[in-house]
Amino acid sequence: MTGPAFRGGGMRAMSQDPRQARSRDFTGSALRLIRRLIPQRWPTAAVIALSIVGIALGVIGPRILGHATDLLFNGVIGRQLPAGITKDQAVAAARARGDTTFADLLSGTDVVPGRGVDFTAVGRTLLLALALYVVAALLIWAQARLLNVIVQRTITALRADVEDKIHRLPLSYFDSRQRGELLSRVTNDVDNIQTSVSMTISQLLTSVLTVLAVLAMMLSISPLLALITVVTVPLSLWVTRAIARRSQRMFIAQWTNTGRLNAHIEETYSGFTVVKTFGHRAAAQEKFREFNADVYHASFGAQFFSGLVSPATTFIGNLSYVAVAVVGGYQVATGQITLGSIQAFIQYVRQFNQPLTQVAGMYNTLQSGVASAERVFDFLDEPEEAPDAPIAVAGNGGRVEFQNVSFSYRPGTPVIEDLSLIAEPGSTVAIVGPTGAGKTTLVNLLMRFYDVDAGRILLDGTDIRDVSRESLRSRIGMVLQDTWLFGGTIAENIAYGKPGAGEDEVVEAARAAYVDRFVHTLPNGYQTRVSDDGGNISAGEKQLITIARAFLARPQLLILDEATSSVDTRTELLIQHAMTKLRRDRTSFIIAHRLSTIRDADSILVMEAGRIVETGSHAELLARRGAYYAMTQV
The missing domain is CATH 1.20.1560.10 (ABC transporter type 1, transmembrane domain)
Known part of the structure; x- marks a missing residue:
């Protein structure tokens, strides 16, 4: 997995007025x-x-x-x-x-x-x-x-x-x-x-x-x-x-x-x-x-x-x-x-x-x-995640199936309702829709950042709740819209996708993601240190580094959440070619607002209010002149 967990649809808790705060159990806390x-x-x-x-x-x-x-x-x-x-x-x-x-x-x-x-x-x-x-x-x-x-x-x-x-x-x-x-x-x-x-x-x-x-x-x-x-x-x-x-x-x-x-x-x-x-x-x-x-x-x-x-x-x-x-x-x-x-x-x-x-x-x-x-x-004392099943994901096909999945962050406010979809091994599934439609939530559920309220999500025929989170997430690579870099060298940030990776592997991934093109312009090349928020390099360069991280991980499943949103048009075209190679023989989910980036997807899902309202290829959806067609006309 490349990058930290991300939030989709989370809520801010109302905190108690600190001026009214009281120690609930002074003696108990002291004894503890x-x-x-x-x-x-x-x-x-x-x-x-x-x-x-x-x-x-x-x-x-x-x-x-x-x-x-x-x-x-x-x-x-x-x-x-x-x-x-x-x-x-x-x-x-x-x-x-x-x-x-x-x-x-x-x-x-x-x-x-x-x-x-x-x-x-x-x-x-x-x-x-x-x-x-x-x-x-x-x-x-x-x-x-x-x-x-x-x-x-x-x-x-x-x-x-x-x-x-x-x-x-x-x-x-x-x-x-x-x-x-x-x-x-x-x-x-x-x-x-x-x-x-x-x-x-x-x-x-x-x-x-x-x-x-x-x-x-x-x-x-x-x-x-x-x-x-x-x-x-x-x-x-x-x-x-x-x-x-x-x-x-x-x-x-x-x-x-x-x-x-x-x-x-x-x-x-x-x-x-x-x-x-x-x-x-x-x-x-x-x-x-x-x-x-x-x-x-x-x-x-x-x-x-x-x-x-x-x-x-x-x-x-x-x-x-x-x-x-x-x-x-x-x-x-x-x-x-x-x-x-x-x-x-x-x-x-x-x-x-x-x-x-x-x-x-x-x-x-x-x-x-x-x-x-x-x-x-x-x-x-906060409640923890449900205990993990001590077994790994079986099979290497990469078939993903959502069966009648429903989910809500807050009881009574559904975000996903009775959603079903199938992603065949090696296919690319694009997810589009207006803000708040549930696109990122769908990926959160696949990663088990949250568990579904109803229905099942199957990976190669196994309910993902029946396998360990570590085993599941180790097979998934992510490139997020909100890039994340830690305080270290560029090489270390790329190697984050595969602990123990050699220098040759890091350079190969960097070349595939076109990081190599700008690294040599930096004073220390791959050993150039970036701040913990990546403030000393551009947003597009940060995006490229996170993409190189995914290249290095070589996951079975790939999740791209607006992965090219911060790069220029020419770089986007180069990355599209690189992504095509990266997605080969891998099941991929692409969340996108730029419809030009998903034309070659095997299947495009159009979501509205937590439901899939249309599905098909780019040409098929245009021919229907429905919700997807309306999006292309904006």
């Missing part, structure tokens, strides 16, 4: 995104293990530093007490002189009267804390590196699934959607998922484990202070949820509006010459400004509201911090807890609130990523 990590379960398990060990070591650090503070504090206090007495005696003496506060403080320490600071013990403690922090940092670094590998593999697999899905979707899906909007889903949205996952999953994992580990350490120090710290968490969650409800809708609208904007840009620049020629530049710019403003307002609102989460949770966390400082200071003064323990606890409060603030701060990124994931998953 997480489930895509399952193929990386062993590296994921390693990441979790590294995180647990690294965070555990890091959380122990404040407790060890608190012990160092106690050693310093006990040494300072001990030097002020007379040597040779016990701590209990020192406490009793303080109470006897009425210094109850100092007595309570002294009772909660491990002070030894007369002994100063044990700097050796303090040094060992600090070195132990330093060693733990270094090991924890190395483990967290290894976890981050491994997690990055997991994320990249997961997104690579997601891109592969999206690419595979594109090839499994029916042509009707692409007919009903703007190309730019689809491209936005498979590029911008996937990229946004990668960015969001990379930024959030590591912090989420680290934050959850940190909160659990810190909570355990706080409970071991003081259950009362731990309760004071935890009591503000529900308030933080409530504030986060209230803000998230508003921003979540805006993130959905942001990416939906981005898709609309990309669709407009793609359409405008694809047809830029037409836009300029017909003076629609101002209208195109106005539409761009409208769509761009929609993106701006949705993005601004989403970022503004989601940005409120972090300062709100920070404020609530500071309330617990103040409460812990007040109550903890009182407990130190009354001997219920040591100074080092309250120092460690205050560090733990910071460590406890920091992950919550980080999670709240990145919630906008998470929402944006899940919004894009929902759009990508919607694409992956």
Whole structure:
């Protein structure tokens, strides 16, 4: 097959107003995104293990530093007490002189009267804390590196699934959607998922484990202070949820509006010459400004509201911090807890609130990523083409038969009605008729770009629905009115018709299609690169290259859809001779408006409103003086 699938009679779908867009299942989409990590379960398990060990070591650090503070504090206090007495005696003496506060403080320490600071013990403690922090940092670094590998593999697999899905979707899906909007889903949205996952999953994992580990350490120090710290968490969650409800809708609208904007840009620049020629530049710019403003307002609102989460949770966390400082200071003064323990606890409060603030701060990124994931998953969930029969087309005759075929793109609006025709092997069938008569639709059905609603299409006696699409299409060559070239050399574009073709075969096909005549005038001959839209060569030259592509493919069936519409009269005559050779021993279908190009067809079908109203040779139809004759008189 030469060239991409083409559309005939497709419809534009009415899209939902993006300003009214809502996430249908935020939690479900997030969980589905997480489930895509399952193929990386062993590296994921390693990441979790590294995180647990690294965070555990890091959380122990404040407790060890608190012990160092106690050693310093006990040494300072001990030097002020007379040597040779016990701590209990020192406490009793303080109470006897009425210094109850100092007595309570002294009772909660491990002070030894007369002994100063044990700097050796303090040094060992600090070195132990330093060693733990270094090991924890190395483990967290290894976890981050491994997690990055997991994320990249997961997104690579997601891109592969999206690419595979594109090839499994029916042509009707692409007919009903703007190309730019689809491209936005498979590029911008996937990229946004990668960015969001990379930024959030590591912090989420680290934050959850940190909160659990810190909570355990706080409970071991003081259950009362731990309760004071935890009591503000529900308030933080409530504030986060209230803000998230508003921003979540805006993130959905942001990416939906981005898709609309990309669709407009793609359409405008694809047809830029037409836009300029017909003076629609101002209208195109106005539409761009409208769509761009929609993106701006949705993005601004989403970022503004989601940005409120972090300062709100920070404020609530500071309330617990103040409460812990007040109550903890009182407990130190009354001997219920040591100074080092309250120092460690205050560090733990910071460590406890920091992950919550980080999670709240990145919630906008998470929402944006899940919004894009929902759009990508919607694409992956689209109904696919009916499964292929795993058998190839039998026979090599090329006999095509339409038996009472009916088809409609939209229910209740028939395009083809009860159509029957037979194309014998090696014959040339021309299809003519007014625009909208169903000519291109007939070819779409033969290619199985769409399946018939009723009736059958037989190739060599086999219903084409009973064989694989690949087997069917590999036997059909197409030359379209809308030429298609990809970014590559002229030789590569011709060789597209037969993968693995040699240089001699490419040159032979080019000569047969008269491509060779203009290629030698180009600076690099067959190695001249063309842009993806063929903009650096003329329309007629593009047409010739696609015809050469069909020559190289040497298909059993040939479809020519206005194949000479873009060439001059002299070239058209040359191509007619080449087409005569190409059609030899092949069943050919020619869709044409220029009746001069189909005079030598074996059979000419005249279509009107999805029905064949006349059939016969050129001479026979002229003699009848019917619809075909009327067309020749225009």
